[in-house]
Amino acid sequence: YDYSPQIMGVESQAVIASINAELPTTAEINGKKTVPIPIIMNNPGSVSVLDYGIQTLGSPQPVQMTLANHTETLVAGNDWYEFTSSFDLSSIGVSDAQSHFTSEEWSSSFMLRGSNWARSLSCSLQTVTCTGDQGLSIDSFSFNFNNEHVDFFHRIQLSAIWPDEDAIIASSSIDMNGPLSEPAQLRFGEGLTMGVERDIEVTDWYLAFGDNARSSWDASFFDPANPGIVEVALNFEGLEVSPRSYSSIVDLYLDGQKVDTTQVVENGVATLNFSPGQLASEIELEVDVRPLYGQGVSWKVPTKNTFLIDEVSPILTSSNVGKFDHRPNNIPLELSFEIADRPVLPIHAILHIENTWKGEESIELDLPTNPNGFQGIYTTIIDVSQSIEGDTLSGWLEVYDPAGHMLEDSGTEENPLFIIKFGPDGSPTVLGENLGWIESNPWLHPSENYSLLVPIEDINGYGDIESVVVDLSSELNEDYTIQWSSDSGCLSSSVTIIVEECLIIGDSTYFDPLFTLRVSFSLTWDFNPDTSIQRKVTISALDDSGQYNSKELENHWRFSSEMEIDTSSIQYARNNAYTAPGNVSELSGDVIWSKDGKSVDYPVQILAMLNETEHYGLSEFGKVSVSITAPNNTGIHPITLDIVNLPIGAIDRTDIDEIAAWMVVDGNAPQVVEMVSPNRLEIVQERDWENLNFEILVNESEGLDIETMRMNWLIVPNGMAIPELALLGGNVSMELIAGTGAGRSIPLMATLNVEEIIPEVSRKNSWDLWVWVEGQDYAGQEIISTFNSRISPLAVIQLANREADIVFTSEDIVIKNEYPGVQDTIWVNITLHNNGQVEGTTSIRVEVIENGDDRRLIDIVNIEVPANSSISFETKWIPEKSGTAWIEITTPNGMNDRTAPVQVEKGESTFVIESLDGASNTMLTGFGIIMFLMIGLLGYLVISGKRDSEYDYDEEVHD
Numbered sequence: 001y002d003y004s005p006q007i008m009g010v011e012s013q014a015v016i017a018s019i020n021a022e023l024p025t026t027a028e029i030n031g032k033k034t035v036p037i038p039i040i041m042n043n044p045g046s047v048s049v050l051d052y053g054i055q056t057l058g059s060p061q062p063v064q065m066t067l068a069n070h071t072e073t074l075v076a077g078n079d080w081y082e083f084t085s086s087f088d089l090s091s092i093g094v095s096d097a098q099s100h101f102t103s104e105e106w107s108s109s110f111m112l113r114g115s116n117w118a119r120s121l122s123c124s125l126q127t128v129t130c131t132g133d134q135g136l137s138i139d140s141f142s143f144n145f146n147n148e149h150v151d152f153f154h155r156i157q158l159s160a161i162w163p164d165e166d167a168i169i170a171s172s173s174i175d176m177n178g179p180l181s182e183p184a185q186l187r188f189g190e191g192l193t194m195g196v197e198r199d200i201e202v203t204d205w206y207l208a209f210g211d212n213a214r215s216s217w218d219a220s221f222f223d224p225a226n227p228g229i230v231e232v233a234l235n236f237e238g239l240e241v242s243p244r245s246y247s248s249i250v251d252l253y254l255d256g257q258k259v260d261t262t263q264v265v266e267n268g269v270a271t272l273n274f275s276p277g278q279l280a281s282e283i284e285l286e287v288d289v290r291p292l293y294g295q296g297v298s299w300k301v302p303t304k305n306t307f308l309i310d311e312v313s314p315i316l317t318s319s320n321v322g323k324f325d326h327r328p329n330n331i332p333l334e335l336s337f338e339i340a341d342r343p344v345l346p347i348h349a350i351l352h353i354e355n356t357w358k359g360e361e362s363i364e365l366d367l368p369t370n371p372n373g374f375q376g377i378y379t380t381i382i383d384v385s386q387s388i389e390g391d392t393l394s395g396w397l398e399v400y401d402p403a404g405h406m407l408e409d410s411g412t413e414e415n416p417l418f419i420i421k422f423g424p425d426g427s428p429t430v431l432g433e434n435l436g437w438i439e440s441n442p443w444l445h446p447s448e449n450y451s452l453l454v455p456i457e458d459i460n461g462y463g464d465i466e467s468v469v470v471d472l473s474s475e476l477n478e479d480y481t482i483q484w485s486s487d488s489g490c491l492s493s494s495v496t497i498i499v500e501e502c503l504i505i506g507d508s509t510y511f512d513p514l515f516t517l518r519v520s521f522s523l524t525w526d527f528n529p530d531t532s533i534q535r536k537v538t539i540s541a542l543d544d545s546g547q548y549n550s551k552e553l554e555n556h557w558r559f560s561s562e563m564e565i566d567t568s569s570i571q572y573a574r575n576n577a578y579t580a581p582g583n584v585s586e587l588s589g590d591v592i593w594s595k596d597g598k599s600v601d602y603p604v605q606i607l608a609m610l611n612e613t614e615h616y617g618l619s620e621f622g623k624v625s626v627s628i629t630a631p632n633n634t635g636i637h638p639i640t641l642d643i644v645n646l647p648i649g650a651i652d653r654t655d656i657d658e659i660a661a662w663m664v665v666d667g668n669a670p671q672v673v674e675m676v677s678p679n680r681l682e683i684v685q686e687r688d689w690e691n692l693n694f695e696i697l698v699n700e701s702e703g704l705d706i707e708t709m710r711m712n713w714l715i716v717p718n719g720m721a722i723p724e725l726a727l728l729g730g731n732v733s734m735e736l737i738a739g740t741g742a743g744r745s746i747p748l749m750a751t752l753n754v755e756e757i758i759p760e761v762s763r764k765n766s767w768d769l770w771v772w773v774e775g776q777d778y779a780g781q782e783i784i785s786t787f788n789s790r791i792s793p794l795a796v797i798q799l800a801n802r803e804a805d806i807v808f809t810s811e812d813i814v815i816k817n818e819y820p821g822v823q824d825t826i827w828v829n830i831t832l833h834n835n836g837q838v839e840g841t842t843s844i845r846v847e848v849i850e851n852g853d854d855r856r857l858i859d860i861v862n863i864e865v866p867a868n869s870s871i872s873f874e875t876k877w878i879p880e881k882s883g884t885a886w887i888e889i890t891t892p893n894g895m896n897d898r899t900a901p902v903q904v905e906k907g908e909s910t911f912v913i914e915s916l917d918g919a920s921n922t923m924l925t926g927f928g929i930i931m932f933l934m935i936g937l938l939g940y941l942v943i944s945g946k947r948d949s950e951y952d953y954d955e956e957v958h959d
Contacts, residue, residue, distance in 0.1 A: 009409040010288070013832045017796035020059070020182045021171065062184035065329045067170075072193040075236045076160040076170060078244045080139050083110070083154045085172035085184040091149040098145035101125055107175040108143065108152045111183075112167030113353040114195055121154070122175065128732075135159045150174075158196065160247040160293045171674050199237040199296035200248060205287045206231060207307070208271070208465055213348040213400035217301065219371070221310035221343070222283060228274040232287055234265055235512075237298055242268030247293060252265045253286040253304075257521075267428070281309045310403035313667055314341035316410065317375065320363050321395075321418045322544070323487050324510045329389070329422035333382040337365070338702075339399065339407065340375045346401040347371060349378050354413070355393040356693055357386050362398075376812065390421040392511065419463060421511040427547035428784035430539055434516070436553050446525040446561050446649065447602040449500050456541050462504060463513035466542045470519055472497070472550065474538035477883060478528075481517055486510075490519060496527040525557065525649035531560045531595070562594040564653040565606070565624065565641045574742040578664045578702060578777035578778030579630040587661060589624040591643070599623075603886030604650075610663065619643075630643045634667040666779035670700035672788050673745055675771070680795040686763065686802070689754035695737070696748050696794070700777050703742040709775035711750035712790070715758060723790050728757055728766070733734020734773070754799065764838040766801040804840020806865055806891070813899045815877075821905040822879050828858070831872040834865035841865075841893050846875050850885040850904065858887075882906040 019035050026033045039047050046916045063086035069079060087097075094100045102125075110132075111120040121132035123141045139155040152172055167189035175180040189195025207215035207222060208231040215221070222228070222295035232250050235242050245264045252260045252272035276283050286304035289297050318338040327333060339346065349365040355788045384393070395418055396411030411417030438451040456463050463486060472480040481493040482502075501520040508515040535557055540550035542634030566589060587608060591600045599622025604861025608615040610625045617626030624641075631637060638659045643652040665695040676695040678684055684692065694711060698704060711734055714726040737747035758767065770793040775783050812831040820826045834840050842865070846858040860877040879885060882904045890896035 016180060020173070020180065021169075021185050024062070024182060032436055040130055042278060043612050045371050049725065052613040055174075057179060059176075059181040060089045060094075060150075061091045062086070062172075062182050063088050065170065065172055065184035065186050067186060071241075072188060073236075073239060074158055074161060074188055074196050075239065075241050076158045076198065076244060076247065077241045079241070080155045080157055081185070083152075083156070083170060083172065085152045085154075087150050087152075087174055087181065087184065088148060088152065089628060095148050095460050097148050097150045100143075101150065105177060107142070108141070108154075109173045109180055110152075110154050111171040111173075112158075112168060113170035116163045116165055119162075121156070121274075121371075123152075123154070134950060138154075149618070155430045160198070160243070160295070162196055162198060164194060164198050165189060165196035166194060171892060179485070185322050188435040189404075193240075197236045197239060198293075199298065200243055200289060200291060201235050201237040202232060202287070202289055202297065202299045202301065203235050204233045204301050204312070208405060209400050209404035210406065211350075211398050211400070213398075213404065213406075215307070215402050215404070216347055217305070219344045220305050221401070222276060222307040223311050223403045223405065224278050224280055224309065225311065225808040226404050226459070228276055228295075228903065230260075230272045230274065230287065232270040232272070232289070234268055234289070236269060237296070246443045248295065248297075249290040249292065253287040253288065258284075266832065284309050293364065298835070307351075308343075310343060310401065310405070312342050312401075313405035314339050314401050314407045314409060316397070316398055319418070321420065322463070324415075324419050324421075324465050325463070325819075326421045326423060326425065326460040326511075327384075328424075329384050329391070329689065333384045333393070333420070336379045337397065338375060339392065341401050341405075342374050342906055343372075344370045344406070345373060345376045346396070346399045348400040350398040351380055351392055351395055351411070352398060353382070353395040354416075355384075355387065356391045357388070379716050384422060387422045391422050392419060394419045403545070410657065410889075419510055421460055422459065425464070425543075425547075427549065427550050428456055428458040428465060428541040428543050429455055430541050430551040431455040432551060435539070435551055436537075436555075440555065441596065441598075441884050442555065442557055443593065444523055444557050444559050445593050445598075445600070446523050446527060446647075449520055450500075451518055451520040452537070452539070453505075454539050454541075455514070456517065457514050458541075458543060459512060459513050461509065462515050464543050466544050466546075468517055469540045469542075471538045471540070472557075473535040475536045478535075480535075482521060484517060484519065485572075490521075492521070496524045498522045498524060526563060527559055527649070529559070529561055529649060529651075531558055531562075535559055543804060560593065560595040561649050562651040562653050563591060563600050563604070563643065564594050564655075565593050565643060565660070566590040566597075567641065567655070567658055567660045570624070570641065572661070574780075576705075576778055576780075576886065578666055578780070580669075580779040580781045581630055581632045581634070581665055581667050583630050584627050585630065587624065587626040587628055587639070589621060589641075589660070591619040591622050591624060594651075597634045603611050604643050605645045607644045608660075609642075611637055611639045612643070628663065630663060630665050632665075632667075635666050637663045637665065653850045655750070664702065664778070666777060667782065668701060668703040669781040669784050670698055670704055670777045672773050672794055673697040673699050675795050678797060680797050683798045683800045684769070685800045686755075689758070689799070690754050690756075692754050694750045694752065694771065696750070697745045698748055698773070698783070699744050700746060701742060701744070702741070703778045704746055704748075705734075705778050705779045705780075706736050706741055706748075707735070709748060709773070710750070712774060713752060714790070714793075714832075716770055716796075718768050718801075720768070723770065726770075727762065730757075731774075741755040755859040758799070764802045765798045769797040769799055771797070773793050784920045802837040804838055804865065804867070805836035806840045806842050807835060807895070808889070808897060810897045810899055812890060813897065815887060815899060815902060818902070819905060820877075820879050820885075820902060822882050824879060825914045826877040826879065828877050829872055829874050830861075830889060831870055832865050833870045836868060837867050839864055841867045842893075845890045847888050847890075848877055848879075848885055849888060849898075850879060851867050851881045851883040852870075854881065855888075856880070879904045 022035045023033060026035055065085040068082035089097045107125055108123040119133040119135040121130050121136055121138055125143055128353045130141050137157045142153045144151045170186045171183040173183040183207035207494040208229045220704050230252055243265060250262050250270040251258055252274060254274045257957045259274045262270050262272055282307050291297055316337060320336045345368055351363045351365055354360045363380050365378040365380050394416035396416045397407055399407035399410060419928045434453055434455050444450060452470060454468060468484040470482040480497060482499060484490045484492050485504050490499040492499050499521050503518055504515050505518045532811045537553040538550055579585050591604060593600055601621050603618055603620045604615040606619055606624050606626050608628055609630055610628055611846050615626055615628045639661045640656055641660045643654055646652060650655050651723050674697050710731040712731040714723055714729045716726045732750050732752055736746045772788045772794040773783055813828040844861045847855055848858055849855050858877050861873060865871050882902045885904050886899045886901045888898040
């Protein structure tokens with residue numbers, strides 16, 4: 001067989017890189033270097049390399065190549081391999097590597113080369129990006145220049161498809177625009193190790209519980225009540241490195257049926273879930289691993305296992321250490337814990353400790369010799385030689401049985417199983433200061449809480465105290481004791497003594513030498529009722545080593561269960577005995593212990609009798625509360641009280657014949673009789689607005705509750721009957737003018753300052769004041785609202801509004817020209833006066849009367865006159881006729897006045913008689929007729945006068 005391949009381009013890079021990798025270590029002979037090329041052949045034959053076309057050029061020298069997270073075998077795991085390669089360019093005469101790389105456009109080449117696969121990456125320094133072959137993943141690439149040196153940083157991962165390699169070489173070169181420099185290299189797979197490992201190994205699988213607890217192959221149990229969790233541990237074969245997620249499929253089978261599958265691997269563990277049947281007593285679990293890329297799978301454990309039911313949790317039966325303990329520090333601390341469980345004992349047993357000299361530590365306990373027994377001792381020895389006096393050590397257990405049950409009451413870091421203080425022992429002392437009752441009382445009563453303070457001193461704190469005993473009857477042959485311990489708290493020796501609370505008060509810690517115990521208790525109703533027995537209290541303290549101390553309280557105490565209603569404290573909740581028929585009133589008061597008068601906190605039932613009618617209520621914390629319904633008949637009714645349905649042993653000392661309270665039943669509601677003042681028919685002037693008094697009569701025979709009486713008011717536009725249009729509203733209190741507040745005509749007074757209510761800007765408007773009365777009588781009945789309400793007020797009173805008062809007189813009309821003439825321009829000055837408190841507007845009609853009866857309109861002027869002021873204006877008059885004339889002004893409301901007459905002089909006349917100038921045609925005609933008659937009469941007189949003279953003359957002659 002003859003085969004003649006040509007190796008060139010990319011295919012030749014591996015060969016060239018191998019040759020270049022050998023050159024630095026190959027000796028030069030006569031100016032030449034000989035590099036052997038190994039060739040593997042499957043069959044006998046020969047190989048000839050012809051005309052290979054080898055070219056050489058100067059190359060930067062590789063300095064070194066390192067791997068940060070060094071390993072002998074590469075795998076497709078979760079870790080990224082961080083390669084650093086360094087090169088020196090001084091061998092080719094370059095001192096500034098960065099400039100040379102930029103000008104020559106050199107780049108970086110990285111290659112992984114094995115016997116099966118070779119994959120490379122090409123990384124540009126200009127774009128800081130890489131391109132490569134399938135099988136290599138790059139997370140980041142960077143570089144660093146330092147004069148003639150350059151460093152490359154490649155962070156890569158292998159793909160899961162990479163095949164096994166006995167050996168593999170990581171190679172980094174400088175790509176010199178085609179040719180590659182001598183490479184920096186690292187070799188993997190030396191000796192018996194693999195260069196690349198892809199096969200998966202199942203190292204273990206198990207049922208997983210909390211705190212890293214797990215099932216065991218030699219004790220396989222389960223509890224159907226617990227969630228089923230299976231963890232499968234995966235590694236690469238022969239390595240401690242786990243494969244990454246999605247490189248294989250892990251399946252879980254329950255009794256032959258697939259119940260879960262996953263491809264996710266976290267920290268080398270694949271987690272699967274299942275739900276066993278609640279009635280199952282035995283289950284079979286099987287795990288299967290299927291690679292996705294042709295990897296091999298090997299198993300260190302069986303693929304399936306049978307689990308038996310275990311529903312019992314382990315319990316701690318005893319221990320050689322107390323909750324609060326003290327030990328010497330000059331010998332090792334030996335601890336033992338007896339634990340019981342079945343069907344087998346726990347094998348996961350860890351003691352967590354925290355001490356003041358070293359910190360936290362976890363210790364695996366020594367297991368019992370027989371793990372299949374029902375009880376076993378788990379032990380350990382702790383070196384405490386580094387501790388000093390006063391140091392402490394706390395501990396708690398982490399114990400799981402093979403079925404995942406956690407040890408009960410094993411403690412936690414916050415609440416440890418035990419706390420040990422190191423140091424010497426000391427005896428306890430019950431201190432006399434502050435010892436005794438919190439509230440001193442010679443009498444104790446049932447169902448009441450009583451507290452004692454017990455201050456104790458012990459060098460090792462209350463953790464060293466075995467017990468504290470409070471003997472409530474130390475002088476008598478009675479078993480009335482309360483015993484306290486730090487483990488179990490307080491226990492009572494008698495069912496008639498109930499422990500309410502037992503605790504160490506303040507901020508004392510377990511090992512403080514001074515601490516105070518507070519013991520709170522109560523006595524039952526069936527406690528010995530003999531009130532004559534006096535009892536003494538003795539308090540004692542006993543520590544773990546048997547040392548003892550006690551103190552006796554000075555005062556005696558006695559017991560009494562006698563109680564009664566304190567009738568002197570009975571009153572109505574509203575402090576008012578008056579009520580209306582059918583109304584419910586609340587009666588309150590105190591229930592007290594008869595011997596010392598203190599309140600009875602225990603709830604008891606109260607019976608109130610009213611006219612042979614029973615009313616029931618309760619007393620809580622010593623306060624009586626009884627609801628009583630008033631009878632229908634008006635009058636005064638007595639009420640008696642009693643305590644009923646008491647517990648056995650209680651004694652009622654209430655006098656049931658004593659009248660505890662009276663009830664006054666009032667069947668008539670109060671009613672307004674009339675409003676006496678102000679007179680609702682009169683307008684209230686503004687001068688009377690300040691502190692306007694209202695007097696109102698009310699009819700109420702039993703008595704008004706004056707405190708509730710209010711006079712309501714509204715300011716409403718005049719004439720409006722809709723209260724919603726009110727400008728303002730409110731109410732004022734009312735006072736009793738005279739009398740007792742009861743009767744047919746109770747005089748009440750209210751004062752309303754209208755002056756402050758209505759603003760100045762609104763006083764020119766006309767307003768009505770609406771008033772009505774609200775309130776109650778002592779029985780709580782409201783005043784009758786008929787014609788006495790918001791929609792139908794008791795009274796509507798009109799309030800005076802401010803108006804303009806515009807006046808003028810003849811003296812306010814001034815003609816400036818005293819001798820006017822016809823056709824002269826005459827100015828008339830008119831002055832108006834406003835005596836009102838608001839501005840006013842009016843229309844002034846100006847007329848002139850000429851020649852006695854000729855009325856002519858001169859002007860009409862609309863004018864506004866400010867409040868309390870005067871204003872003047874002028875109008876022009878041009879006389880048209882001579883003679884007597886005057887100016888007259890009028891207003892729309894009928895007010896008028898006139899000037900004194902003036903004589904208008906005649907201008908140049910067109911008539912013979914100057915006085916006729918300006919006369920009307922009628923006057924001229926009349927004047928002509930008169931003149932004609934006068935002339936005729938004159939002629940007649942002249943004629944007739946001549947005849948008489950002759951006659952007279954003749955007569956004289958004859959005489």
